[in-house]
Amino acid sequence: MWNSLKTMWIIFLHMFHRRVTIEYPDEKPKIPPRWRGRIILSRDPDGEERCVACYLCAAACPVDCIALQATENEHGRRYPEFFRINFSRCIFCGYCEEACPTDAIQLTPDFEMGEYNRKNLVYEKEDLLIDGTGKYPGYNFYRVAGVAIGGKSKGEAEKEAPPVDPRSLLP
Amino acid sequence: MNEWTGIWANLILILAAVFAFSAMLSWIERRLLGLWQDRYGPNRVGPFGVLQIVADSIKLLTKEDWIPPFADRAVFVLAPAIVAVATLLAFAVVPLAPGIGVVDLNIGLLFFLAMSSLGVYSVVLGGWASNNKYSLLGGFRAAAQMLSYEVFMGLALMGVVMLAGSFNLRDIVAAQENLWFCIPQVLGLATFAVAGIAEARRLPFDLPESENELVAGFHTEYSSMKFGLFFIGEYVGITLISAMIVTLFFGGWLGPLLPPLVWFLLKTFIVIACFVLLRAALPRLRYDQLMAYGWKVMLPLTLVNLLITGAVVLSMA
Amino acid sequence: MKRAAPGVNTARVCKCEADVTTIHIDNRPYPAKDGENLLQECLSLGFNLPYFCWHPALGSVGACRQCAIKQFKNEEDKRGKIVMACMTAAKDGIRISIDDPEAREFRASVAEWLMVNHPHDCPVCDEGGECHLQDMTVMNGHVYRRHRGRKRTFHNQDLGPLVNHEMNRCIQCYRCTRFYRDYAGGRDFDALMLRDQVYFGRYQDGVLESEFSGNLVEVCPTGVFTDKTLKRHYTRKWDLQTAPSVCVHCGLGCNTIPGERYGTLRRIRNRFNGAVNGYFLCDRGRYGYEFVNSGRRIRQPLLRKHGTAPLQLASKRDALQRLGEILSSGARAIGIGSPRASIEANFALRTLVGRDQFYLGLSERDSRLLASILDILKKGPARTPSLHEVELADAVLVLGEDVANTASRLGLALRQAVRRQPEKMAIKMGIPLWNDHAVREAMQEERGPLFIATMADTRIDDIATRTFRGPPDELGRLGFAVAHALDPTAPQVPDLSSTIQTLAETIAEKLKAAERPLVISGMGCGDKAVVEAAANVAWALCNTGHAAGLCYAVPECNSLGAAMLGGDSLESALEAMDDGAVDTLIIMENDLYRRTDAAMVDRLLAVTRHIVMIDHIEHATSAKADVVLPAATFAEADGTLVNNEGRAQRFFQVFVPGNDIKDDIRGDVTGDIRESWRWLRDIIVAAGRGDDARWSSLDDVTAACARAIPNLEPILHAAPSSDFRIDSQKIPREPHRYSGRTAMHANVSVQEPEQPGDPDSPLSFSMEGYPGNPPPSLIPRFWAPGWNSVQALNKFQDEVGGPLKGGDPGERLIEPMQGKKVAYFQNVPGGFKPCAGEWLLLPMHHVFGSEELSILAPAIAELSPQPYLALNPADASDLGLAAGDEVQLHLRQRTDAPADGLTGTEPMATAEIYRLPVRFKPELLHGTAGLPAGLPGLGVLAGIALPAWGELKKAEKGIAEKGKAEKGKQVEE
Ligand code: SF4
Ligand code: SF4
Numbered sequence A: 001m002w003n004s005l006k007t008m009w010i011i012f013l014h015m016f017h018r019r020v021t022i023e024y025p026d027e028k029p030k031i032p033p034r035w036r037g038r039i040i041l042s043r044d045p046d047g048e049e050r051c052v053a054c055y056l057c058a059a060a061c062p063v064d065c066i067a068l069q070a071t072e073n074e075h076g077r078r079y080p081e082f083f084r085i086n087f088s089r090c091i092f093c094g095y096c097e098e099a100c101p102t103d104a105i106q107l108t109p110d111f112e113m114g115e116y117n118r119k120n121l122v123y124e125k126e127d128l129l130i131d132g133t134g135k136y137p138g139y140n141f142y143r144v145a146g147v148a149i150g151g152k153s154k155g156e157a158e159k160e161a162p163p164v165d166p167r168s169l170l171p
Numbered sequence B: 001m002n003e004w005t006g007i008w009a010n011l012i013l014i015l016a017a018v019f020a021f022s023a024m025l026s027w028i029e030r031r032l033l034g035l036w037q038d039r040y041g042p043n044r045v046g047p048f049g050v051l052q053i054v055a056d057s058i059k060l061l062t063k064e065d066w067i068p069p070f071a072d073r074a075v076f077v078l079a080p081a082i083v084a085v086a087t088l089l090a091f092a093v094v095p096l097a098p099g100i101g102v103v104d105l106n107i108g109l110l111f112f113l114a115m116s117s118l119g120v121y122s123v124v125l126g127g128w129a130s131n132n133k134y135s136l137l138g139g140f141r142a143a144a145q146m147l148s149y150e151v152f153m154g155l156a157l158m159g160v161v162m163l164a165g166s167f168n169l170r171d172i173v174a175a176q177e178n179l180w181f182c183i184p185q186v187l188g189l190a191t192f193a194v195a196g197i198a199e200a201r202r203l204p205f206d207l208p209e210s211e212n213e214l215v216a217g218f219h220t221e222y223s224s225m226k227f228g229l230f231f232i233g234e235y236v237g238i239t240l241i242s243a244m245i246v247t248l249f250f251g252g253w254l255g256p257l258l259p260p261l262v263w264f265l266l267k268t269f270i271v272i273a274c275f276v277l278l279r280a281a282l283p284r285l286r287y288d289q290l291m292a293y294g295w296k297v298m299l300p301l302t303l304v305n306l307l308i309t310g311a312v313v314l315s316m317a
Numbered sequence C: 001m002k003r004a005a006p007g008v009n010t011a012r013v014c015k016c017e018a019d020v021t022t023i024h025i026d027n028r029p030y031p032a033k034d035g036e037n038l039l040q041e042c043l044s045l046g047f048n049l050p051y052f053c054w055h056p057a058l059g060s061v062g063a064c065r066q067c068a069i070k071q072f073k074n075e076e077d078k079r080g081k082i083v084m085a086c087m088t089a090a091k092d093g094i095r096i097s098i099d100d101p102e103a104r105e106f107r108a109s110v111a112e113w114l115m116v117n118h119p120h121d122c123p124v125c126d127e128g129g130e131c132h133l134q135d136m137t138v139m140n141g142h143v144y145r146r147h148r149g150r151k152r153t154f155h156n157q158d159l160g161p162l163v164n165h166e167m168n169r170c171i172q173c174y175r176c177t178r179f180y181r182d183y184a185g186g187r188d189f190d191a192l193m194l195r196d197q198v199y200f201g202r203y204q205d206g207v208l209e210s211e212f213s214g215n216l217v218e219v220c221p222t223g224v225f226t227d228k229t230l231k232r233h234y235t236r237k238w239d240l241q242t243a244p245s246v247c248v249h250c251g252l253g254c255n256t257i258p259g260e261r262y263g264t265l266r267r268i269r270n271r272f273n274g275a276v277n278g279y280f281l282c283d284r285g286r287y288g289y290e291f292v293n294s295g296r297r298i299r300q301p302l303l304r305k306h307g308t309a310p311l312q313l314a315s316k317r318d319a320l321q322r323l324g325e326i327l328s329s330g331a332r333a334i335g336i337g338s339p340r341a342s343i344e345a346n347f348a349l350r351t352l353v354g355r356d357q358f359y360l361g362l363s364e365r366d367s368r369l370l371a372s373i374l375d376i377l378k379k380g381p382a383r384t385p386s387l388h389e390v391e392l393a394d395a396v397l398v399l400g401e402d403v404a405n406t407a408s409r410l411g412l413a414l415r416q417a418v419r420r421q422p423e424k425m426a427i428k429m430g431i432p433l434w435n436d437h438a439v440r441e442a443m444q445e446e447r448g449p450l451f452i453a454t455m456a457d458t459r460i461d462d463i464a465t466r467t468f469r470g471p472p473d474e475l476g477r478l479g480f481a482v483a484h485a486l487d488p489t490a491p492q493v494p495d496l497s498s499t500i501q502t503l504a505e506t507i508a509e510k511l512k513a514a515e516r517p518l519v520i521s522g523m524g525c526g527d528k529a530v531v532e533a534a535a536n537v538a539w540a541l542c543n544t545g546h547a548a549g550l551c552y553a554v555p556e557c558n559s560l561g562a563a564m565l566g567g568d569s570l571e572s573a574l575e576a577m578d579d580g581a582v583d584t585l586i587i588m589e590n591d592l593y594r595r596t597d598a599a600m601v602d603r604l605l606a607v608t609r610h611i612v613m614i615d616h617i618e619h620a621t622s623a624k625a626d627v628v629l630p631a632a633t634f635a636e637a638d639g640t641l642v643n644n645e646g647r648a649q650r651f652f653q654v655f656v657p658g659n660d661i662k663d664d665i666r667g668d669v670t671g672d673i674r675e676s677w678r679w680l681r682d683i684i685v686a687a688g689r690g691d692d693a694r695w696s697s698l699d700d701v702t703a704a705c706a707r708a709i710p711n712l713e714p715i716l717h718a719a720p721s722s723d724f725r726i727d728s729q730k731i732p733r734e735p736h737r738y739s740g741r742t743a744m745h746a747n748v749s750v751q752e753p754e755q756p757g758d759p760d761s762p763l764s765f766s767m768e769g770y771p772g773n774p775p776p777s778l779i780p781r782f783w784a785p786g787w788n789s790v791q792a793l794n795k796f797q798d799e800v801g802g803p804l805k806g807g808d809p810g811e812r813l814i815e816p817m818q819g820k821k822v823a824y825f826q827n828v829p830g831g832f833k834p835c836a837g838e839w840l841l842l843p844m845h846h847v848f849g850s851e852e853l854s855i856l857a858p859a860i861a862e863l864s865p866q867p868y869l870a871l872n873p874a875d876a877s878d879l880g881l882a883a884g885d886e887v888q889l890h891l892r893q894r895t896d897a898p899a900d901g902l903t904g905t906e907p908m909a910t911a912e913i914y915r916l917p918v919r920f921k922p923e924l925l926h927g928t929a930g931l932p933a934g935l936p937g938l939g940v941l942a943g944i945a946l947p948a949w950g951e952l953k954k955a956e957k958g959i960a961e962k963g964k965a966e967k968g969k970q971v972e973e
């Protein structure tokens, strides 16, 4: 009881404290880069789509608001045919970013995405894909992976030995 | 003729005043909360945001008035009306100042108790009619909470009645000419205030709607002005409880210099501010704590108060 | 390693008391099967012991060293030694430890070294999310890669349209070669190279020859072999909506798990059924599914305004209204059902038109064949075996059926059956049967007796003791001769050549000597004598005190079920039409042009005023209909099918077809696909006879059917009814990790649609529902905590490798009449006599191509042969033909009619001339030729009932060119 009264007194005294409110939108807030706001899909350092359509973000998403379909180009590089985030469902938890093995999906410090129509909160790949690498420069999944894609054959990835010739007689 | 005009004038003015005040209260509360939590509160619409309530009403009125297909329609629609009507009716007996007040009932206090307990039906029915587990749980909680706190709410006032020797609220105010009952009835005041907060489902006793676990409790499914009615009902409730506290324990309109009505309003406002402070400062109780608190602390306290008051009154007589 | 303490299956019942011993795992006693390998026993007891190379159907070889455990001498022994669980037999009192720190460390290090060369592929690996290697790595607790060196790499091979190859991911467990070579008899695939460079592939790029290559996808514990058709619309296991289903591409009724995403079928996986398909499917069943997504699907009702108007899109209401008008105008309608439609659909049609107006939709010859097979199975003393029982047979005669092509999975079962006799050697040598390599070493090339008498070479000839080639008549004679050799009271075959006589005696001797002899035949050569000869052989065995099995391959998924419903042939339908009292034809899920001569179908359709077609794909018959209603495929409907064993099995709807939301938004008429029985019910109602069919769910139809046809009563128990619940919950079709629920429709409407309800089954179209293991006939997928791959199946069996918990699904409808003597068939055919200038055209079945639906799947179509005519090279050179030349085929008219004594059908007026390229098949007898059965590229030729007589002539060059152009058109069609 005494505690409660003391609390009330302390809170009452806050009447005389300075207000900490930032008067958004007159005054723009400073948002840290790891803020979890609008989601983007980034590109690798070579300018190609980073997303390999592995579905991990979709599986991690607690509100199931990511839907995509994988496809491949003629050289075997996998990428999403479509990639949709329904931001009217997204809770900006960042699990998708945690799950992404390629650093493709990233949350950004942009939170100004209010819309009058829920429909406008459905973002397709065209709306999500940016031109840069986002927060994580440098990483290129296909340079590490063992699959061959256009311009990178077997044995040409990082730390790979040249392919075995199964017809060779040498041990 | 003249008498009727007076009553009608009283009625309409008080109704309007209560409505307006309750509406303003939502702004006042948010500003006050802002003040105590080092922020602003609504400050965009009109000077200091006073027109916030206008914006809110427009918003509420233009929102889709949705009745879930699985709800019990009739009850669903009725529920929010009950709370507003019941609390407003209770206001009828509150004496604002000599000559200002809707009716002068000699069982005023009982009428108030009766009306305020009607309010719980609204919550229970609303929760039940929504046909949704969160709402139903909210309704359950409201029912249990009312039941527990109603018990000592009435009892807490009996001390006052004993001292004043009347159920008529004007008589009770008049009886405080010399000494506000908050002094002799300090225990009664404390218990009544607690019960009142619980009755108005205000923090820290807002378990029926506790957002963290029940989404929005009994009014989860409500939208638009039906939700608005619950909202207004709550603010009218606060105003009512505050007005009652003032009437019963702080001498109502009594006070020097200033006109009685001003005194009454001033005191009421201060009590309301205390309620808001409570909300700003205290977290919500756990449900079992709430129950234990009601039955194990408040009820015995009220009974003790009753005994002492009884003894004192007896000995004085 | 985690031990699933609550899952430990201590209540396990061993069937044979004598077999049970007690083993001590981590100092606690458990019951185990004596002599079984410890890995299997630990898994059966519910322990999570990692493994790679062991497979319940392939046995143990101890190649991967993953299943290491500690074995102790006795209670005092604290040090113990590490052994491989899969290579150690459970002996009474044996003390082992799974949790021992050293064993755990050993296992973790195995995982680590397997990962040394493993590529960083999971995100783009199709195995991901159902990868046994992932599961085992997690189970072993190997999380951090210490090796910093280079990884070895391989080039991949192009293995054809079915299986994708990504060799980098191999962990050298040898499961693939052991399945492909040892189990399925493939020869074009092997383990090449040595040490950490072992390469699993073909000798050179090219299509995998075995029709079981698709099983590599499930057998391989990693992503080396993955489903290439899935790759084109890749979806992870956790995103697939799945339901228990039954394969519709042949008559064996293998159990499958089709998976759907975004409204299209994505893949088929094997659904273990210990009695039927066990762990494996054939490629037709696995890859034929894409017909469901075919552009030739009928998706909306079509109406013809008047006689010659084109078919136009119509709303469901208009179509039903039209049908109501037609049917209530007093006209009489006859219904043509289908052996590829479920029992319920056929029954609904029978209810609509009445029992006597219901026809089976087969040619006269096929109806009779089917009816006599059903009769033989019902009346005779020989039991029709399940596929599992086929595997247990120790002497087999295949009479007339090219099982590798018409019932492939049966061929795989035969490959196991020939091991039964030599296995006894291994047992005598004290080698437990699970010790795969040792058993195979002991057996060498030894094989049990298997005699294959067929029209042409088959792909299982390599395991045959003796083969015999000849046209159906000769095969029939051989069969009758065998029967006579077994039981002299069976009819004798006159004028038998001495070679056939000796062969028959050898066969009879081997069958007699066997414990579980088996005779296999079928409808493949379209000959009654063959079917009857097979029955005679089996009955002769039974009559002389040998419990023989008799197994007929039937062509379609519900051939026997349809036969049990009754109904006459198309020829009788035509007769009924000719009477003139009938003017409406309701055809359900049947392309009549594939059933019999085009001319006859033309006549049938021409005399009909209203033709109503209910089917899921467009074909020649549907093009002639006046009202076309879009039916659901197996993936969009529920129903019961009866396989060749007489086992009724329920298949369940996988997804709700059409995009309902799209309709709401656009307000047009797409997505009216519904189950055939629902259409038929609505027609019954529209015709004003609603009282006949107050069916609101499949259960109502099934119940009505069981009431009307007492023989079919057991179909009620083929699966739990739709009100079945566990903990008052339905069984979810979507896995609990199903993703994208709030986004997949968001492009159309941001409001999430309600989950569709399912009145027909205890499954729900949702991820909510009972999370545990459902009853065996309702298993929508194999998954268990920590076991994301198909290996989770272990958790669904009482005893790993044994039947599913609760018994293998399906209800047998046909049991033999034990002890009763039946009269032998007496119609011994005369020998085959070649006819100068004419050839007997024999049906050549093709696993890829001969079946109507699977050929619509692009991958299967790619593997199907082009139309050809096969000739003995000598015959060809007589005709002046070289390989690749074109031959002119002129069909003789209605050849088989007199044989069956059919009256009232006059011969066809004009016979057509066809042009086909020639192929050589040396095994064909002089005077016979082979024509591929049912290839769509053959056009109307696909409907000819083979065998049939035809004249052959060398096609002249100029005309040949024209012929080619024509054929090209046909193929396009
Ligand atoms: S932030 Fe969270 S809710 Fe939003 S898309 Fe990612 S995982 Fe889903
Ligand atoms: S997790 Fe990353 S790579 Fe995988 S689908 Fe999502 S965005 Fe693409």
Ligand code: SF4
Pocket (backbone or CB within 6 Å): C118, C119, C120, C121, C122, C123, C125, C126, C127, C128, C129, C131, C132, C133, C134, C169, C221, C222, C223, C224
């Ligand atoms: S085989 Fe398994 S572990 Fe290897 S890359 Fe594929 S999913 Fe990953």
Ligand code: SF4
Pocket (backbone or CB within 6 Å): C169, C170, C171, C172, C173, C174, C175, C176, C177, C200, C219, C220, C221, C222, C224, C225
């Ligand atoms: S390809 Fe697959 S099955 Fe074959 S050895 Fe490698 S990992 Fe094992």
Ligand code: FES
Pocket (backbone or CB within 6 Å): C039, C050, C051, C052, C053, C054, C060, C061, C062, C063, C064, C065, C066, C067, C068, C084, C085, C086, C087
């Ligand atoms: S499973 Fe035992 S060694 Fe491979």
